[in-house]
Amino acid sequence: MRRAGKVCEILGMSANVPTDIVFSFTGLIRRGGETGPHRDGWGIAFYEDKGLRLFHDPEESSRSKIAAFLQSYPIRSEIVVSHIRKANRGKVALKNTHPFVRELWGRNWVFAHNGQLKGIKKVKFDSFEPVGTTDSEAAFCWLLGKLRRKFSTPPAQPALIKEIQKLFAELAERGVANILMSDSNLLFTHCSNRLVHITRRAPFGKAQLLDADVTVDFQKATTEKDVVTILATRPLTGNENWIHYKSGEYRVWRDGETVSTNLKA
């Protein structure tokens, strides 16, 4: 088994049918204290339509009873955002555990981040204020405040996608901004230096986790029409072709497919 780096790890999913993420989550949580050093809490958000199920735990994920429960209780969702934490800024506490959540325009927004962002905790906040002490939550609050200031009602999708691209790029100027964010409709992603993705679709094959002796045959759990994209800090399986984001890459997902990217084809 491979050893993880000394940063937080993020995990996301975008799918065109409600899909459970137990397989990927099983790999991720091993990195929280067992195959990785991310002992400082973890969290996961599952969207169901506009609603949200949230699980946060300041315990290390590899020993967390809630994480163990979630492995036995598959929750099906089209958008999932998860995070395991290695504390850099902000002490170990529930309030500092990603993903962070806020409501804007009557939508639940969630945000998970790895990296460090200089000076973001000292900005003037507008509408949204951090509860905890992480630079990540501060970045999220700053971003949503900017969005609300620019658009008092939700803009059309292209304008929203463009504005978030600009705000992510501004955050990236402060340091490392590997980000997963959703508004319950789209999954907005940005990579500074560590983010990979894989899209699984028919014909589905088998996959073998790197962090646990677990294999899954996706063909048994899917239909021909299913499209499921998984995003992670590092590849979770060893026998599949994960694609590495480029530095500065911005990519927006919906139903498992890329809706928008700043990469030239």
Add this chain to the structure above:
Amino acid sequence: MRRAGKVCEILGMSANVPTDIVFSFTGLIRRGGETGPHRDGWGIAFYEDKGLRLFHDPEESSRSKIAAFLQSYPIRSEIVVSHIRKANRGKVALKNTHPFVRELWGRNWVFAHNGQLKGIKKVKFDSFEPVGTTDSEAAFCWLLGKLRRKFSTPPAQPALIKEIQKLFAELAERGVANILMSDSNLLFTHCSNRLVHITRRAPFGKAQLLDADVTVDFQKATTEKDVVTILATRPLTGNENWIHYKSGEYRVWRDGETVSTNLKA
């Protein structure tokens, strides 16, 4: 066993030490489909300092695997707010499941309500907008918008308590407002027609649930200094003296004790 009424039921706790609510929760969730008709989802919020653990499930609580898990996994908290739902307004969906959550002034606020409030979904919202379609979430958004409009930064405690009393009374003019709300520091409560409380302190005794064949000896799990107040729509135990709120009663709790009330002594 007694049968429940045809309204939602709420459950809250205020304690001076982190305390688990498994005993009371075990009684409550039986009312979600088993000893009561509240089949339309349930939720619970546990504060840990300023952080929040949230569990929401649109399944009926008496059959919910997450509810079963929580009975086996005591989470210790000083403030808990829970709710089981009998849908009146708004369809059965995760987004319509209490308690609702918003951030104001860098604090996590939660809100659970039973009753119906006329016309509250048609008000103009300011800063906070409902995600779902319940009158309860609309009331919460309206109230927090009013608070932010009046106080751009958090006011002193007496001013906050007074303003929330006024806003609860305005809500109550629209119908039935049995409410539990917290900002992570205080537990604000209002009764229109159904709310009871009990404060347990030394010498602790035994208690027997009405809705399940479960008895607990609190003396074994407590110290002499512990003060634990439980609030519920109807008494959860049969051998203790639950106190009924008066109609229009407003009461604010902290550390298991009443901080403020509009009742004359």
